[in-house]
Amino acid sequence: MTSAADVVCVVGAGTAGLEGLFAAREQLGARTRLRLIAPPDEFRYRPMSAGSLFRPASERGLSIAELAANARAAWTADRADVVRLDDRTVLTGEGDIVGFDFLLLAPGARSMRTLRQGFVWERGGDPGVLDRILAEIRAGEIRSVAVVVPRGARWPVPVYELALVLAWTAARTDTRVTLLSAEQAPLGALGTGATETVTRELDEAGVEVVGGVEVLEQPHQAAGSSPPIRLALRAEDPAAPSPAPTGRSGDPTAGRARASETREFDRLISLPAAFGPRIAGVPTDAAGFIQVDEALRVCGAERVWAVGSCIASALDHTLLAARQADAAVGAIAAARTGAAAPTPPDLIGILLHGQRKSWQAENPPGTIQPSTRCLWWPPGRAVGRLLAARIAAWDASVEHALPARPGGLVVHVPIALRCGEHAATRRQGAVSDEVRAARMREIENRQLLAVRRREREADALLQALSSDLEALAARERATIQELRQHGYLRDRQP
Numbered sequence: 228m229t230s231a232a233d234v235v236c237v238v239g240a241g242t243a244g245l246e247g248l249f250a251a252r253e254q255l256g257a258r259t260r261l262r263l264i265a266p267p268d269e270f271r272y273r274p275m276s277a278g279s280l281f282r283p284a285s286e287r288g289l290s291i292a293e294l295a296a297n298a299r300a301a302w303t304a305d306r307a308d309v310v311r312l313d314d315r316t317v318l319t320g321e322g323d324i325v326g327f328d329f330l331l332l333a334p335g336a337r338s339m340r341t342l343r344q345g346f347v348w349e350r351g352g353d354p355g356v357l358d359r360i361l362a363e364i365r366a367g368e369i370r371s372v373a374v375v376v377p378r379g380a381r382w383p384v385p386v387y388e389l390a391l392v393l394a395w396t397a398a399r400t401d402t403r404v405t406l407l408s409a410e411q412a413p414l415g416a417l418g419t420g421a422t423e424t425v426t427r428e429l430d431e432a433g434v435e436v437v438g439g440v441e442v443l444e445q446p447h448q449a450a451g452s453s454p455p456i457r458l459a460l461r462a463e464d465p466a467a468p469s470p471a472p473t474g475r476s477g478d479p480t481a482g483r484a485r486a487s488e489t490r491e492f493d494r495l496i497s498l499p500a501a502f503g504p505r506i507a508g509v510p511t512d513a514a515g516f517i518q519v520d521e522a523l524r525v526c527g528a529e530r531v532w533a534v535g536s537c538i539a540s541a542l543d544h545t546l547l548a549a550r551q552a553d554a555a556v557g558a559i560a561a562a563r564t565g566a567a568a569p570t571p572p573d574l575i576g577i578l579l580h581g582q583r584k585s586w587q588a589e590n591p592p593g594t595i596q597p598s599t600r601c602l603w604w605p606p607g608r609a610v611g612r613l614l615a616a617r618i619a620a621w622d623a624s625v626e627h628a629l630p631a632r633p634g635g636l637v638v639h640v641p642i643a644l645r646c647g648e649h650a651a652t653r654r655q656g657a658v659s660d661e662v663r664a665a666r667m668r669e670i671e672n673r674q675l676l677a678v679r680r681r682e683r684e685a686d687a688l689l690q691a692l693s694s695d696l697e698a699l700a701a702r703e704r705a706t707i708q709e710l711r712q713h714g715y716l717r718d719r720q721p
Contacts, residue, residue, distance in 0.1 A: 232258050235559065236317060236325060237300075238307040238506075239333035240265035240291045242545045243535030246611035247331045247552035248298045253613060254560045261300035262325060264307050264317060265291055265334075271350065273606075274624040280633060281582070282589040283598035287622065297617060307334060310508035312528050329559045332506065332517060332525065332533035333552060336543070338499035341377040342444055344456050345495025348385060354596045357392070360494055364393065364402045365592060369493035372397075373458065375442050376408035379500030379514070381536070381543040383410060386498055387425055388602045392590075394432035395583050404434050405492070409463060411439040416541055417578070417638050424578050424636045425602070432583070439463045442497075445489055455491035462487070504537050510646075512539045519644050523555045523571050526646035532558060540642055547574050547642070549611035573642055577604040579635040604633050 235255060237248045240263060251261055269288035295302040305319035310330065317325045340347045346356045363369045374390045376383040386406065394404045406413075406429065413429065413436060414421045429436055437460060445457035503515030510518045510526045516539035518526045523538070525531040532555040535548035550572040558568035582601050590597040600606050619625040710716045 232260060233328035233563070234260045234262060234326060235329045235331070236262045236264060236327035237331045237333065238264045238317065239335055239535070239537070240268070240270055240294070241333065241335045241535065241548075242611055242614060243335075243548035243552045244331075244333035245270060245294055246549040246614045247333055247534065247556055248295070248300055249611075249613035249617060250553050250556040251331070251559070252298045252300070254556050255563070257299075261298060262303065262327070263291070263295045263298075263300045264303045264305060264319060264325060266306055267291060267304040270294060272618060272625075274622060279589060280604070281586045281598050281600055283594060283596055284624075285596070287624075289618065289621065294617070307332075307506055310506055310531065312508060312531065315530065328530065329562070330531045331552070331555055331559070332509070332531065332537060333535045333548070334504045334506065334537050336381075336501045336503060336516070336536040337505075338501055340497070341379070341500050342375065342442065342458075342495065342497050344444060345373075345497060347499050348389065348496050349499050356496070357389070357597060357599065358595060360393070360496070361396050361592075361597065363494070364397050364400055367400060367402075370401060371403050371405065371455075371492045372494045372496070373405045373407055373456070373490075373492040375495065375497035376406070376410060377497060377500050378409040378441060378463070379502070380409070380498040381501045381541065383408065383414065383498065384603045385599065386496075387414065387429070388599045389496055390434045391428060391432050391583075391601055392586070392597070392599055394429075394434045395587060398433065404432075405490070406434055406436045407440055407442050407458070407460060408436070408438045409441060411463070413438065414578075417574075417640055420636055421578050421638055424580055428580055428602070455493060456495045457489060457491050458495070459487060459489050501536065501543070503539070509533070514539075516540070518646055520646045521571065521644050522558055522568050523551060523644065524558065530562070538644070540644060542574055542640065542642060544574060544576070546576070546605055546610045547572065549614065553612060571642065571644070574638070574640040576638050577633060577635040578602065578638050579604055579633055582633075604635065 233255075235251050237244050237251065244263070244265065248261060248263055251259065269290060271286050271288050273286050274284050291304070292302060303319060303323055303325055305321050305323060307317050308320050309318035310316075310332075311318065315327050315330075317327065317330065319325065338349055346353065348356075360369070360372065364372070372393050374386045374393070376386045380386075386408070390404055390406045393402075397404055410416070412422045413425045426436070439462060440460040441463055443459040443461060445459050501514075503511055503517060505511060505515035506517065509528065509531065512518060517533040517537050518539050519533050520526055523532050523534055525533050534551035534555050535545075536543045554569050554571045560566075561568040579602050586598075586601045615625070707716060
């Protein structure tokens with residue numbers, strides 16, 4: 228059993244990190260010292276409209292400093308670069324060293340666009356992209372739109388929602404919508420029921436689906452104005468069975484991918500591929516995602532857990548990440564007392580169907596930044612058992628409880644987590660003495676830079692204090708002189 232005054236450190240200030248921070252304060256007691264390591268960004272969230280499923284709402288933000296203060300946690304405004312398990316420390320990007328007794332890693336994932344042309348659909352991108360494309364469809368200015376799920380996208384649902392929204396808008400036009408996916412079957416990772424439901428939705432909307440393909444860009448035929456976007460579709464596995472044909476074209480080959488073919492589109496929207504945070508000192512897979520066991524504990528580590536989009540998992544959703552954070556903090560509490568750790572959560576949600584009229588009613592033509600939420604429930608923004616309650620206390624537009632449960636297919640998917648056979652070896656043993664020495668030099672250099680940075684900050688503070696003292700002395704002399712001039716003060720007689 229460990230002390231109630233342990234230092235519990237949380238890395239990351241996304242949904243998982245902040246939910247874990249508040250859960251740690253609630254479950255581990257007031258005496259536990261909490262520290263948050265996260266860059267000085269805002270936490271962005273999108274409030275839900277009361278009683279509405281699909282009405283759009285603008286993003287809002289809360290400062291990380293305010294959130295950390297609310298959890299009574301110290302805050303290091305930086306990223307975590309290295310975890311040193313032996314001495315239980317985290318090295319930050321600017322060279323600070325933060326000690327911990329227990330560590331929760333939730334730094335999120337990195338994204339990278341896989342196609343240079345078109346638009347990338349991700350947070351922080353251009354929010355008006357969809358509105359402009361919908362306007363072009365209504366005006367008859369474009370004839371084809373492609374939406375792409377690339378290899379490496381861990382939550383493909385947004386592309387399927389985009390395809391439906393585009394197709395519903397294009398229903399009375401000549402514009403065709405094509406969904407190109409690396410998945411062999413639509414939403415195959417969510418089970419056969421999800422595949423059947425979304426295939427039926429896409430078919431009814433008139434979306435052509437081409438699955439099991441890697442999408443590659445082709446050079447333009449002509450330089451200059453705005454030629455069509457040419458995409459090469461290469462079958463991921465030419466021997467794999469093709470999905471059932473879909474699409475309103477009636478083409479019997481729809482849904483099938485030949486070994487290689489080229490298509491042209493007027494507009495292109497794609498998801499980015501996801502990569503892990505690549506924090507040194509913890510075991511990761513080839514893409515940089517942190518490897519954890521079935522209890523969310525980092526492989527080969529006794530007091531380190533990882534949750535959310537940073538872990539090596541086939542599926543990623545913010546509501547799942549928040550529930551994982553609650554479970555990981557429960558595991559930390561259990562480790563302190565020797566009790567049994569809680570079971571990590573599965574992915575649970577509802578796959579909606581038949582929502583076309585409802586979506587169109589809440590997103591009429593001309594809606595600025597229309598919502599794309601029309602397929603998966605609940606959405607993944609201001610979620611988390613504790614985080615949502617904190618946000619709702621500050622922002623009256625946030626509903627602590629989600630609107631009434633909509634109808635649809637209940638999806639329950641177990642999340643497979645396990646350590647690789649040689650996870651501990653990959654973390655330390657496979658590193659040569661030369662590489663280890665180079666890493667130590669890098670750590671020492673960062674520490675030296677951190678010391679010099681603090682020295683510069685101290686010098687700047689001393690200069691500011693000296694300047695303030697000089698200004699105060701000058702005001703004091705001026706006041707004394709003025710009092711003398713008016714006869715209120717007299718010089719002392721010898």
